[in-house]
Amino acid sequence: MNYNKLAELLFPQITKAPQDYESIYPPRSLPEGARVTRLGPSPTGFIHLGNLYGAFVDERLARQSGGIFYLRIEDTDDKRYVEGAVETIITALDFFGIDFDEGASLDGSRGDYGPYYQSQRGEIYQCYVKELVSKGLAYPCFLTEDEIAKIRKAQEENKENPGIYGSYAACRDLSLEEVQQNIDAGKSYVIRLRSGGNQDPEKARTISVGDGIRGTLSMPENYQDVVILKATGIPTYHFAHVVDDHLMRTTHVVRGEEWISSLPIHVELFEKLGFEMPVFCHTAQLMKLDNGNKRKLSKRKDPELSLDYYRQEGYMPEAVREYLLTILNSNYEEWRQANPDADAEEFPFQTEKMSNSGALFDLDKLNDVSKDVLVKIPASRLCQFMKDWAKEFMPDILPLFEGHEDYIEKILDLGRSGKKPRKDLVCGKQIFGFIRYFFDDHFEIEDEYPQNAAADAKEILTRYLDTYAHSDDQSQWFDKIRAIAEDLNYAARPKDYKKNPDQYKGHVGDVSTIIRIAVMGRSQSPDIWEIQQILGEERTRQRISAQIG
């Protein structure tokens, strides 16, 4: 068999040789130790938390080493293509602070290692396929779907592994003439790898691959004659991955653990092509607890998997980032405690510190992290964020914020100063619920007066209103409440009440709860005096009067 002739027969249009591409895409000149990573989404338009998780790893690896992080669109399957998906991906990632140094972007592509859309790299792949064919390492296969199905059936009956390999690889040794005849007959064909692996597990070589996260992975070598070029002339993922990551000079391939099982294929491809392998980092799947069982997060059932969910709820990107970092590296929280004010970028991220078991997504934890993050963000930025969020997801309330920035900022800053700032802001939705009573249209009485004091409510509020002086400082103000409490036989200090509960109707806390409900509509809130200062005298008096009736 003359493989050169076969290659020429199959790919007459390919005139370039691998060497040409080697010089078009030379090794990158980057500082020692710089890492080149990539994100390779297929343009389905759906980007989820898992993608973001992986993207962070890529981004950290590259940026921390002074390397390159690029975006490559893996659109080798036109059936999956969704209009506008690339924009969606870039925008969603950008919202969470992920951007690229190179590759596909909103306005075309940038970088010297393109094209960055696999669909535009046909010639490149075919060149390497041709190379493989000419070396007898790949061959055209004319098996039809039906024939393959039959083979599979027979294999199942014989309890053999399914697939095209060994004696099942019917087209492995077709002569040049047979190939020619098939082509002339208009038969469609794919190109398969002529695997050198042994299907007998006893005789198979064991391959060991170092993984950036998991140490060493070892498994039997590949023996399947996998498809590398589809009938359309477009490569499969396996082949595109190997060629692209070599030519784009990727040093670290971060991908989900579902790829581990096809690693042997990739290893064989890298070897046959004579490429150096990148370092693989197989990340664990994000899981979720469902009826007591861990399971993979699914886009159908789990809204929190979608990145949109966090935007809709109004989580700030840095909060999500911070949370992701805590599950990304086990020592992150420790580092954060030691460096409370440091930029997250400064954290020395290590793939070795990544968990290799599936982490359960924990909303409670996210909320907690978010509180800690938001407490450090200035009110002006929070206000801006709330406006942006409302504009997109709750346009009805936007007018409450716009043009009232000073008011909003005061509200957001309530109790946030001092040594022990309040941490009650989590996300947009929650924040609005938390501060709703500051807006008359959204103010309503939500809670009931405490039972022991309800009877005195009107009396308390009347006296409160009568003695109210907006200019009182906090202690003057509270002294008046104490006075009211004492007059009405409530203990001025809770401790007195605790000692002699029978002597009083309640304590000053009950009195202020009445006031709190009248002014805020709820029994729980930050400091009443501060709120009244923000609300203003008129509005405060109005609300109290309204409850006196």
Next chain:
RNA sequence: GGCCCUAUGGUCAAGCGGUCAAGACACCGCCCUUUCACGGCGGUAACCCGGGUUCGAUUCCCGGUAGGGUCACCA
């Protein structure tokens, strides 16, 4: 079914042959306090099972079990 990955409290997760088995979230209690939150203190709660190796295994090996992944001209 074959191959592979994983296995410490409810969750995340330190540990890497000898520890009273860290820490965080959640939960509970107490303190602080005019409510809530914050903060402080304390508490409940864990090494999947069975064999080895070893003076000694959560840690190493083997075998189960459980969960997950993968076996496409999808990525």
